[in-house]
Amino acid sequence: MxxxxxxxxxxFQHNPEQPFQLPPGLARLRAERPLAPMRFxxxxxxxxxxGYDEARTVLGHxxxxxxxELIHIPLPGFSGEMPPAPTGDFLGLxxxxxxxxxxxxxxxxxxxxxxxxxxxxxxxxxxxxxxxAALPRPADLMAAYAQPIPALVICExxxxxxxxxxxxxxxxxxxxxxxxxxxxxxxTNWTALNDYLRDLxxxxxxxxxxxxxxxxxxxxxxxxxxxxxxxxxxxxGLHTTATVLGLSTLALLMNPGQLATLRENPAGAIEELLRYxxxxxxxxxxxxxxxxxxxxxxKAGQTVAISPIAANRDPRRFGDGDALDLGRDASGHxxxxxxxxxxxxxxxxxxxxxxALPALFERFPSLALAVPVxxxxxxxxxxxxxxxxxxxxxQD
Amino acid sequence: MKVIVDExxxxxxxxCVVTAERVFDQHERDGTVVxxxxxxxxxxxxxxxxxxxxxPAAAISVTA
Ligand code: SF4
Numbered sequence: 155m156x157x158x159x160x161x162x163x164x165x166f167q168h169n170p171e172q173p174f175q176l177p178p179g180l181a182r183l184r185a186e187r188p189l190a191p192m193r194f195x196x197x198x199x200x201x202x203x204x205g206y207d208e209a210r211t212v213l214g215h216x217x218x219x220x221x222x223e224l225i226h227i228p229l230p231g232f233s234g235e236m237p238p239a240p241t242g243d244f245l246g247l248x249x250x251x252x253x254x255x256x257x258x259x260x261x262x263x264x265x266x267x268x269x270x271x272x273x274x275x276x277x278x279x280x281x282x283x284x285x286x287a288a289l290p291r292p293a294d295l296m297a298a299y300a301q302p303i304p305a306l307v308i309c310e311x312x313x314x315x316x317x318x319x320x321x322x323x324x325x326x327x328x329x330x331x332x333x334x335x336x337x338x339x340x341x342t343n344w345t346a347l348n349d350y351l352r353d354l355x356x357x358x359x360x361x362x363x364x365x366x367x368x369x370x371x372x373x374x375x376x377x378x379x380x381x382x383x384x385x386x387x388x389x390x391g392l393h394t395t396a397t398v399l400g401l402s403t404l405a406l407l408m409n410p411g412q413l414a415t416l417r418e419n420p421a422g423a424i425e426e427l428l429r430y431x432x433x434x435x436x437x438x439x440x441x442x443x444x445x446x447x448x449x450x451x452x453k454a455g456q457t458v459a460i461s462p463i464a465a466n467r468d469p470r471r472f473g474d475g476d477a478l479d480l481g482r483d484a485s486g487h488x489x490x491x492x493x494x495x496x497x498x499x500x501x502x503x504x505x506x507x508x509x510a511l512p513a514l515f516e517r518f519p520s521l522a523l524a525v526p527v528x529x530x531x532x533x534x535x536x537x538x539x540x541x542x543x544x545x546x547x548x549q550d
Numbered sequence: 551m552k553v554i555v556d557e558x559x560x561x562x563x564x565x566c567v568v569t570a571e572r573v574f575d576q577h578e579r580d581g582t583v584v585x586x587x588x589x590x591x592x593x594x595x596x597x598x599x600x601x602x603x604x605x606p607a608a609a610i611s612v613t614a
Binding site: 258264 | 561562563564567568576577578579580581582600603604606607608
């Protein structure tokens with residue numbers, strides 16, 4: 155077979171009229187060659203996985219590495235090399251270095267512990283609903299609801315004292331790239347958060363309280379590593395959950411017939427919303443040895459970009475995957491990835507979504523989009539969807 | 551049915567607990583899987599197969 159190289163632009167096409175539509179080129183590629191050669195922006199000749207089986211196999215395969223410094227990045231315009239993972243960012247490590255962090259953290263994120271957090275999430279949700287109701291309409295769901303809830307949960311996990319939470323929230327907001335923030339702003343806030351977390355680690359070591367960070371101070375992690383883990387948790391847990399909460403709200407407003415199912419079976423409904431709104435532009439892995447996947451030979455050193463959104467809608471796995479169907483069994487979707495790097499905070503994200511999403515529609519039964527769909531500022535230019543604002547309105 | 555877990559592979563994802571909580575639990579210390587019942591009754595077989603399928607680290611295997 156002659157190798158026609160796919161271009162990575164395919165991953166980031168976006169139709170503002172139909173924000174949840176899979177780029178048609180990705181669907182075609184998935185049908186024709188679910189693992190296809192792709193030329194990366196830096197010239198690297200690697201692969202793009204769009205099929206469910208192919209994507210899942212790569213993510214779960216021991217031959218693939220996630221060391222940042224080995225990977226080529228499929229972002230258009232990105233040509234530089236990646237530095238190795240910063241201290242504490244264990245996502246960019248392989249076993250056994252990865253395993254050390256993963257084990258330490260997994261003990262703090264067990265299913266049982268996440269269930270214990272439920273009451274706190276309910277409290278945060280009630281507070282934010284009240285705050286939202288008091289706002290002039292249209293109100294921005296992202297700023298008033300979708301971003302604060304995961305931020306409060308992270309504060310709880312890290313043990314950020316109540317008096318620091320407002321500062322913390324603003325610094326976190328300032329760290330997220332969005333309209334009107336410059337690279338300098340982002341850097342300033344990032345440094346401030348780093349310094350804050352380092353002080354927090356020291357404070358918890360001196361005087362432990364009842365939170366994940368305090369517990370981790372008794373592990374063999376150094377102060378640098380622990381600070382890095384804190385930064386990593388912020389990066390991993392805030393923006394992602396907020397975006398899925400916003401996108402799920404948007405998807406439900408566009409499919410109001412499904413609201414009854416959300417009420418009846420929130421757990422199943424959330425799973426389907428995670429599948430359908432999956433926010434990943436591309437996940438990447440690099441082969442350490444030659445490996446054959448789905449009849450294609452991936453050579454040692456080659457990077458495979460995985461499109462979770464294409465895989466999540468593969469008709470071979472999910473039937474009519476382009477339809478939102480809250481009644482379907484969507485388990486096994488790849489929105490939290492797969493393999494040893496599968497999202498550590500996924501059950502926490504589920505708890506947050508399961509509480510915050512139905513509560514929103516219950517409190518505001520007349521909830522409606524305040525702008526036409528194509529004006530919702532949703533971008534796919536970065537590595538994942540960015541939902542900057544979601545202007546909503548409702549009747550009393 | 552006989553269920554086998556490979557603790558060395560486990561990454562503490564917890565799918566097994568969510569899917570079949572009478573068969574699997576997690577260690578408080580590091581989140582790794584604890585097998586509660588290696589020969590679960592018939593009515594749990596489907597859930598166990600599902601847990602094995604969902605496990606991100608292929609740490610659960612099932613023999614007849
Ligand atoms: S699902 Fe697999 S990785 Fe997760 S806790 Fe169970 S055995 Fe371990």
